[in-house]
Amino acid sequence: MMKHKTAGGVSAWRELLLAALIGMAGAWSLLFLYFWMLFINQIHYLVENSPIPAEISAVTLALGALILPGAAWFSRDFFPKLRLLNRALFPLLVPVPALLLWPESYFCLLLPVLAGGIAFYRLGAAFPPENYRRWRRLPPRCGVVLAGLGFAAAVWWYFGIQCRACDKFFLFFSDWGEYSENYLRLAFGENRSWSDFLAVAGHWNPVPNVVMTLLFRLHPAAVTVFAVNALLLGSAVPLTYALARSARLPVAAALAFGAAAFLNPVLNGQALSLFYGYHPINFLVPVLLGFFVCRARKNRMGMAVLFLLSFLVQETAAVFWAGYALYWLAERRRLAGTALFLGCAAFFLVISSVVMPNLFAHASYAQMFHYSALGSTPLEVLCSPFLRPAAFWRTVFEWQNFAFVCSLLLPLALPVLMNPKLAVAALPLLAGVCLQSSPDVKNIVMQYGVEISVLLLAVAVLNAARLNRGRGSALLGFIGRGISRNRHASIQLWGLCFGTLALTAGSYFLIGRYAVTKMNWRPDVGSVIEELRREVPRESRVIATSRQRVHFLFRNPTAGLDAKPQTGDTVILALDDGATGAGELERFRAELAANPAAVPLGSIPCGGDQLVVFRLVPPGTPSGGLPFLVPMSAGQFAGSGPLLEQENPDFEVRAGSRGGTVPLLMVRPLRPVDYDVNIEIGPGGGKAGRVRLVPFANGLVPAYAAQAGQVFIAPLPEAAAGPVAVRILRRPESGPLASRKK
Incomplete structure (x- = not known):
């Protein structure tokens, strides 16, 4: 048996007790977040959860109490290793009180992920330096191969979930269908002009229009859109790796940040983008990351080309570069920063207020409906702090804005907050989202966080490169207090890789799967x-x-x-x-x-x-009747079977049968109605069970259009299991045309 060094009695018991508490806190947080929390509505930041059964909690806490002592047992020095694990992982204790007091608070749910990232940073910083020396010797060729495999995996994942979503009737026609329809028109339409290639669906996007039109000429199909979207989003993995290597990070660290790009909940969610699918803004992912790669390599020509190209992807690129001008101003490059800011502002105002309204024959910029509470033109929105101060400040301090910012920042909080100066470039884009009138768009599920997330990825990599150059971080020094090796910048780098991977993985599994989860709930309807x-x-x-x-x-x-x-x-x-x-x-x-x-x-x-x-069909074309909507006299209906109780006085429901063996539900309007109905069928007698909703006449003839004496007949398989309960539910806003014109 392996021998272990012992410690003094009181100290030993204290370390064992602390290890048990930390393990129980971590295990219970995982149980709460990923197993017993039913769902997080990422649109409204609402949390649905259920009480954790006592026996499940007891087993989880018991196993959690054994995790750290068990890990230390397999090392050579039990108590020193246990003490090291306790010092590294004690942040896992912090979120538990908040989860117990406010289990339905979205902000409290983010705390365990943040605490886990800090704990894993401390754990990584506690590892012996010789472990990292082996990782530093990872061959560059191996890194390129692994980054390529990561790119292939990301593309396969993004493409696959789009295909599955399409086969489940999950994707809406808007946005991806609307863009595809316009690309088809540009590829095969007869009445095209050069101006049609400049803007589509209310956005300025010449480059996506030209690229997608050419691809549609080759293969006009949904898979073309899905493949392009997957390639654009998947490009974040190899380009983040390339940026890290260009910034002279070791291969292993570069791979860690490439994995963080794939796990980023914002970018990962854009394959479905709630249920809107492809959006041209995703072209900015490779363009902006490519710009930062060229910046790290001091390739000014590449920077200039990608800078100019971004203005042809979407008009919001000008807002991004206006933010970059703020970074230059923070760096005291006042002349260049002022010139860039004014140039970007002028470009955006000309495109949004002059070019776009003329292209679309609109009175104003098509996206201004998002800012209806602040103004009807971009200039009015900019002046809204003075013209409409009450509406402006009320919008600024909506709590959904803070939830949006926390969700964006959480996956990369540690590397970004080390030196957030470059992240200042996100402020104009952030204002563009947070000033929108509807709180429902202030979320990471839709496309509004794409450029910001790309910027934060670049900031994270460049800040990690500072550590690799020996420039330590005061923030990492603070959160790593108590870890003796944390003073060295090289150790901080590897701890940062551990912490960032923990943050991105935790963020993805907590807040990055909203659309995929909703899609998986739907059945496959390919047949x-x-x-x-x-x-x-x-x-x-x-x-x-x-x-x-x-x-x-x-x-x-x-x-x-x-x-x-x-x-x-x-x-x-x-x-x-x-x-x-x-x-x-x-x-x-x-x-x-x-x-x-x-x-x-x-x-x-x-x-x-x-x-x-x-x-x-043409007038006069004969049509057959519907076999499930048959005329029946009151006497025939009364003799068809027993009456089923239900609360709607305009309908009568009976349980009949065909041939005495096949149970049927029979629904007859007692008088003309001015609305349509659904029939809710479920188990009777107070029993629990599946409830089925059947439209009147299977939805083909509304109840208000049924002729006098017609009876709707539907199969009633539920009758074989016992008594059934029926409710006649009015369909919202239904009614004949005559009632709508009154």
Whole structure:
């Protein structure tokens, strides 16, 4: 058996007790954050959790108490190693009181991740220097290979989740579908002009327009968009590695920051960008990182080319460089900083206030609706602290702004806060997000944090390079107090790599999987998509709700629900997916119900939703009836089966059967109604179980359009398990056209 040195009795017991407490704190925090916290709504920063069962807590705490003593047991010197682990990992104790007192606070949930990053920094700084000497000798060729593999893994991941999201009806038509539709028009449309290549969908983006148009000429398909998006986002991994190596970081440290780029919750989330998918702003990821690589290599020509190129990606690049001008001013480069700031401000104002309104025939910059509380033009927003001070300061101090900043900073907090001077460049971009009127856009899930996150990555790498040059950090010296080796800059560098990886990994698993988690909840509907495509001729225009429209974008002409149906059109509607406003959807359904040319083709249940398909046929075309909507007299209906109790006085519901064996649900309006309904079916008798929602007539004929005496008949498999409970629920904002015109 391995021998261990012992310590004095009181001291030994104190170290063992401290080790048990630290282990229990860390284990309980992990249990709370990653297993028993149900969900974090990253849009509204709301936390859903459930109480942790006592037996689970007891087992977790018991195992946690053994972790540090167990780790020290396998070393040569038990108590010295245990003491070292205690000194390194004691920050894990700090978040526990906050989690116990405020378990539903978003800010408190970030504390364990920050504490974990600090603890792992201290642990890395406590390792013997000879361990790092071996890592310093990692061959550069090996680093290039590993960075390339990381790039391939990132591209595979980003591409795969976009394909899965598309097959699950998760992605909206906006943004990626809207951009794709414009790229198709630029690639194959007849009435194009050079100005069409300058701006699309309310943004100035000549470079993405030209690149995507050329690619669509080669392969017009959704996978082209997904592949480009994956390549743009995945480029952060090798370019961060290249930046680190250009800044003369060791290969192992450069690989650590490349991994941090992949795990960054902001960039990682942009493959889905909530459910909007591809956005041209992602072209700025390689452009800006490439600029910093050239800067580290003192390649002024490359810097100039990428600087100018960024202005052709999106107009917000001017805001980024205005922030870079602030950094120059902080560096006392007053003349260059002032010139750059004024030039960027002039460029943005000209593009947003003159060029864009003329290109889109709008009265003002298309993005100004985001700032409606502060002004209607960029100049009014800039002057809002004086013109509308109450609205300005109320917007500035919205708590969602602080949550957004904390979420952006958390993954790279240690390396960025070492020397945050270059991070000053993010202030104008940050103001552009935080001054928006809606709190719902102040999140890391959507594209508003892309440029800031790229900048923070560059700041983190360049600050780490300062350590490698022997320039220690006062911040790291402070958080590493009690670790004897922490005084050396080279040791701080390796501790920083450990801490940064812990922060980015913890941030990704806590706040970086929002869109992917929501996507995984949805069922795969690939077979439904194929069935829909078989129903739609290639020459037919498809009018569809947002999530369905994208699947016909590269196959048929498409339109949204604002289009007027014409003969030959196919209409595909999702009745309950939440992607379309209830008012817009029900207005369109009312128009279809009043249009004799709209013939129902079928209805498909789809993962808790209902898809309905119609075809606009020429006048006089005969159409068959629906087998589940049949005429029935009051006497026939009364004799069809027992009456089921429900609260809606306008409907009567009975449980019938076909052939005495197949249970059926039968719903009959007692009088004409001016609304449509869903039928909620669940277990009766107070039992818990799955609840099913069925639209009246499977969504093909609204209840207000049903003829007198018609009965909706639906299968009732729930009857085989016992009594059922039925509720007739009014669909929001539903009603015939006549009631809407009053």
